[in-house]
Amino acid sequence: MTQTIDTPARGATASLTEIARRLRRHVVRLAADSPGAHVGGSMSTVEILTVLLFDGVLRVDPAEPKRDGRDYLIYSKGHASASLYAALAERGFFPVSELATYKQPGSRLAGHPSTDVPGIELATGSLGHGLPVGVGLAMAGKLDTRDYRVFVVVGDGECQEGSVWEAAMCAAHYRLDNLVVIVDRNSIQEDGPTEEIMALEPFADKWHSFGWDVSEVDGHSIWQLSDLLHAVPTRPGRPTAVIARTEKGHGVSFAANTNVWHYGKFTAEQREQALAELGGPELNGSAAGRGLDGVRPEEPR
Numbered sequence: 001m002t003q004t005i006d007t008p009a010r011g012a013t014a015s016l017t018e019i020a021r022r023l024r025r026h027v028v029r030l031a032a033d034s035p036g037a038h039v040g041g042s043m044s045t046v047e048i049l050t051v052l053l054f055d056g057v058l059r060v061d062p063a064e065p066k067r068d069g070r071d072y073l074i075y076s077k078g079h080a081s082a083s084l085y086a087a088l089a090e091r092g093f094f095p096v097s098e099l100a101t102y103k104q105p106g107s108r109l110a111g112h113p114s115t116d117v118p119g120i121e122l123a124t125g126s127l128g129h130g131l132p133v134g135v136g137l138a139m140a141g142k143l144d145t146r147d148y149r150v151f152v153v154v155g156d157g158e159c160q161e162g163s164v165w166e167a168a169m170c171a172a173h174y175r176l177d178n179l180v181v182i183v184d185r186n187s188i189q190e191d192g193p194t195e196e197i198m199a200l201e202p203f204a205d206k207w208h209s210f211g212w213d214v215s216e217v218d219g220h221s222i223w224q225l226s227d228l229l230h231a232v233p234t235r236p237g238r239p240t241a242v243i244a245r246t247e248k249g250h251g252v253s254f255a256a257n258t259n260v261w262h263y264g265k266f267t268a269e270q271r272e273q274a275l276a277e278l279g280g281p282e283l284n285g286s287a288a289g290r291g292l293d294g295v296r297p298e299e300p301r
Contacts, residue, residue, distance in 0.1 A: 016050055016051070016054060016055060016222045016226075017222060019050050019054050019090065020046050020047055020050045020222065021251075021278055021279050022086075022090060023046045023049065023050065023083055023086045023087055023090065024043060024046055024083075024251045024252070024278050025275060025278050025279075026082070026083075026085075026086035026089075026090075026099060027039065027042045027043060027046075027082045027083055027086060028252070028266065028271060028274040028275055028278065029099070029271070030082045030085070030086070030099065030102045031082065031264065031265060031266045031271075032265065032266035032267070032268070032270070032271035033100070033102075034102045034103040034104070034265070035103050035265060036103075036263055036264055036265035037081075037082040037102075037111075037263070037264075037265075038079045038080045038081070038082065038262060038263045039082070039249060039252070039255050039261040039262075039263070039264060039266075040186070040188065040248035040249040040255060040258070040259070040261045040262045040263075041077060041079065041080035041155060041184065041186070041248065041262070042080040042081070042082040042083035042084075043083065043248070043249050043250045043251050043252065043255065043256075044080075044184050044186040044219065044246040044247060044248050044249070044250050045077070045080055045083050045084075045153060045184050045246070046083050046087075046250070046251070047219060047220050047221070047222050047225060047246075048153060048182055048184065048219060048225060048244055048246075049083055049084065049087040049153075050087070050222060051222055051225040051226050051229055052073060052151060052229065053073075053087050053088075053091045054087075054090075054091065055222075055226050055229075055230075056230075057151075057226075057229045057230060058071045058073055058151065059071045059148070059149075060073070060119070062088075062091055062092035062093045062118070062119070063092075065093060065118040065119050069146070069147075069148055070148060071148050071149045071150070071151065072121050072134070072137050072148065072149070072150045072151065073119075073121060073151050073153070074121055074122050074124070074130045074131075074133060074134045074137075074150065074151070074152040074153070075113065075120075075122075075124055075130070075153050076124050076127065076128075076129065076130020076131060076134075076152055076153060076154045076155070076158060077124070077125075077127070077130075077153060077154060077155035077158060077184060078112045078113050078123070078124030078125030078126075078130075079111070079112060079125050079263075080155070080184075081109075081110075081111060081112060081113045081125075082102070084113060084120075085099060085102065085109055085113070085117070086099065088117070088118070088119040088120075091119070093117075093118040093119035094117065094118050094119075111125075112124065112125030113125070127155065127157075127158040127161055128158060128161030128162070128163040128164055129163065130152050130153075130154055130158075131152050131154060131163070131164050131167040131168070131171075131181060132163055132166070132167040134150045134151075134152035134167070134179055134181070135167045135170050135171045135174075135176065135179065137150045138150045138171065138176040138178050138179035138239075139174055139176065141178050142174070142176065142178065147178075148178070149178050149179070149180065149232070150178060150179050150180070151180045151181075151182065152179070152180070152181045152182070153181075153182045153184065154181060154182070154183055154184070155183070155184050155186075155189070156183055156184060156185045156186065156187060156189070156194050156200060156203075157189030157190070157194055157197075159183065159200055159203075160194075160197075160198040160200070165206075165210065168181075168207065168210040168211075168212065168239075168241075169210055169211075171211075171212070171239040172210055172211025172212055172238065172239060173211070175237045175238065176239045177233035177235070177236055177237055177238055177239060177240070178233070179239040179240070180229070180232050180233075180239070180240045180241075180242065181212075181239070181240070181241050181242065182229075182242045182244055183203075183241065183242065183243050183244060184219065184244055184246055185203070185219065185243050185244055185245050185246060186219075186246040186247060186248040186250075187248070188248040188257070188258070188259050188262075189259065189262070190259060190262045190263075191259065192259055203243060204216055204241075204243055207241040207243070211238060211239075212238060212239050212240065212241040213233070213234045213235035213238040213239070213240050213241070214240075214241045214242075214243065215228055215234060215240070215241070215242055215243070216242075216243045216245060217242060217243070217244055217245065218244075218245055219244025219245050219246035220246060220247065220250055225242075225244065228242060229242070248261075248262075249261050251277065251278055252273075252274045252277055252278070253277060254270065254273070254274075255274070
């Protein structure tokens with residue numbers, strides 16, 4: 001029998017926009033105080049992770065990460081681990097202080113995430129594997145008449161992998177409406193623009209043609225993401241594809257919309273500039289468990 005898992009109520013966390021800023025500040029520090037980080041792709045997934053983990057979408061319990069009946073988050077673009085670690089730490093899966101060990105000898109916070117870290121369901125980073133595993137989990141849920149959902153975050157460059165489309169075809173065939181793929185569509189991969197390296201457009205049409213229900217949103221609009229992800233499945237009997245239009249390196253001017261900071265290490269000067277652009281030094285305490293005002297800032301819809 002599925003157990004009830006408590007999640008943060010929608011809109012009942014501290015300002016989600018402040019949480020997103022906090023996560024970006026963590027990414028800056030990880031990129032400066034370690035051998036380096038995948039800055040661009042980490043920054044572009046921040047709002048996606050904020051809504052999934054802090055807005056009551058994912059039914060998970062940080063105190064019992066493997067609790068039966070939980071929803072699954074498969075973060076297929078594992079190279080962008082900096083933002084994922086920041087989000088899991090702020091959500092309470094492990095101490096925020098542990099972020100300081102990122103990529104250090106003996107740390108469980110390696111460059112690519114492993115299941116040694118609470119909240120990590122699959123060791124990822126070898127691209128094209130996350131969605132096939134997500135399909136398997138969703139199929140198991142259907143066969144066992146479970147009500148959990150599976151959310152898979154993939155990169156757009158990753159969608160040049162044939163395994164992604166094999167999994168997409170399978171998911172539609174088996175009517176896996178408990179499966180949601182969120183594509184971080186920042187349009188830039190390691191070597192340059194996706195459309196120059198291996199064109200994906202018409203991207204939404206491809207997912208449609210494979211039998212998915214498809215929505216496109218501003219991937220940096222917390223409220224667009226929130227409205228959509230709280231509404232899944234968007235069409236019963238079909239898996240949901242969310243194409244989140246994002247900016248690589250979003251939030252830091254010199255890292256934005258370029259492949260130069262796909263991976264790199266910030267200098268002390270770059271660190272300070274980035275933190276200043278993100279609102280200055282980080283506030284004391286973490287996002288999890290702070291006072292809640294339940295008020296959404298105004299944002300055009």
